[in-house]
Amino acid sequence: MKKLIVLLLIIPNFLTAQVDFNDYFLNKTLRFDYTRAGNADTSYIFFEQIKEEPFWGGSKVNLIDKFNFGDYRIMLYDSTGTKLIYSRGYSTLFKEWIDTEEAKHISRSHYESVVMPFPKHKAVLKLQNRDKKNVFHTVFEYTIQPQSYFIVKDKYDKYSTEKLYGKKNAAVALDIVVLPEGYTETELPKFRKDVQRFIKYFFKVKPFKENNDKVNFWIVNAPSEESGTDIPGENIWKNTILNTHFYTFDTERYLTTRDVNTIRNLAAYVPYDQIYILVNTDKYGGGGIYNYYNLCTADNEYSEEVFTHEFGHAFAALADEYAYGYTDAEELYDMSVEPWQVNITNLVDFESKWKDLTDKAAPIPTPDTEEYCTKIGAFEGAGYVHKRIYRPVYDCNMRSNATKEFCPVCLRTVKAMLDFYSK
Ligand SMILES: [Zn+2]
Known part of the structure; x- marks a missing residue:
């Protein structure tokens, strides 16, 4: 039991251990552009260009993503290809498009782009997709040679x-x-x-x-x-x-x-x-x-x-904490795992979401009645779906324009x- 506890303490640290910026990076941006093309069933990535950009606006301490959000993820490894030196989750318009009716009938392409601090040495970039079970898979790999004269170095002096x-x-x-x-x-x-x-x-x-x-x-x-x-x-x-x-x-x-x-x-x-x-x-x-x-x-x-x-x-x-267009959760979500977004749940693993913030008096799921309209619970109707996807409070800025404020669950993440x- 003691061993298990020690392991549990070590693993999260290991996964999010940060690296020293100056060991691996210069103070500017490397931008990697590609096209993602496909349809509702399958998609591919095609390399477009690499650019050098003059500034790095991101943190120099928090280089490894600790949030595990997004439909996609970039993972940048050092020259050995084994040490993770930068990572970031993200989503794109293409991911939304593949849920449309059009994507069932035709293939389309979208231009996409990711940025990272500019590596000092050779580095290996992996583009990953999240699957329906919330597991990431590498779908594209590219070795970055920072000295390459094919890295585009355009001037940025046209606009003030x-x-x-x-x-x-x-x-x-x-x-x-x-x-x-x-x-x-x-x-x-x-x-x-x-x-x-x-x-x-x-x-x-x-x-x-x-x-x-x-x-x-x-x-x-x-x-x-x-x-x-x-x-x-x-x-x-x-x-x-x-x-x-x-x-x-x-x-x-x-x-x-x-x-x-x-x-x-x-x-x-x-x-x-x-x-x-x-x-x-x-x-x-x-x-x-x-x-x-x-x-x-x-x-x-x-x-x-x-x-x-x-x-x-x-x-x-x-x-989005509102329902829109879909009645049944199965149309958009795999109901055997939690959706990855922090402010919606299908109650499969509510502990991993905002159970710690819920009002003890509020039943889960929480009825849409006046008694609970100011409480934190799990209200049905969210993530574009009317049934079996739940939101934290009756109203939040992620649900309607009636409030400017984020609910406590959204606020914690922001x-x-x-x-x-x-x-
Ligand atoms: Zn919210």
Whole structure:
């Protein structure tokens, strides 16, 4: 028994033991771009390019991901291929697309991109996919030769940049770069003003409110030819720098872009951990995908609530706590294992989720009645599904625009993530 306890204490440390940044990395970014192509049944990865970018915005202490979130993961090993020196979970638009009807009939490709600190020596990059049982598998492997002259070294001097908020060095702060979308040259002053307004919104919400010294906001002044964004359902098409559009997967409010290459090219002007695309329209909508990107519109009456909601997705991998489109959980989830998102559960292993935070008086599952509307329990209806997927509280910013606040379960994760990025 004693042996077992010792082992349990050692294993988690071993898995998340951090490495010394200066032993393995230079203070800039290596970006690896590829295309992911396939359909509902199968997918493949095709190498596109490697780029060297001027800054590293991430932590120099927390190099190994300890969260185990995301549908995909990058694992970077040293020259021997055995010592893990950097890892990060993430999700992409392709992963959402494969759950659509279209993916049952045709194959499509999506451009994707991952970043890591620039290795000093030869290193081995593995791209991994999570399967339905929550096990990761390597699907692509690439040996990085840092001295190779095929690593693209483009200049980043076309647009001006500005640090709009924050005093800390990028290594010890959460760096958010806000990119302008659908702002013409003459509208760039509006962009700057809009971002200042959103920074105020951001710091009204916990845990950012009481940790406002841990965050930097940057902007890159890249204008679009035309104002606004594409609205396919209304046959409105605009020539904009990041090629965003509403009606993603035919959902009107779902605002995304497939132009990941341009997004990364603009973000690379400054050090960053998170990319936020601010879209110059008053239409309701947005999007947020874990360690991929955030989008929000500038002038809608709910823009304030949407801004933090999408950030919950992209920064802390939080699930939507509402039901939408699906009745039966089996359509989206393997009901023999817990979904990996921290703020939804199918009660298969509730201890691994927020059981420690639940109100002792609340039965699990928790009835949707007035008696429990302020309690932490397990309320049915979440993660796009009406039945057998549960959320922590009656309402949370990940469920509706009626509240600006994260529920205690979401808050705990956002706080942990903020600490991870600001050390
Ligand atoms: Zn929540």
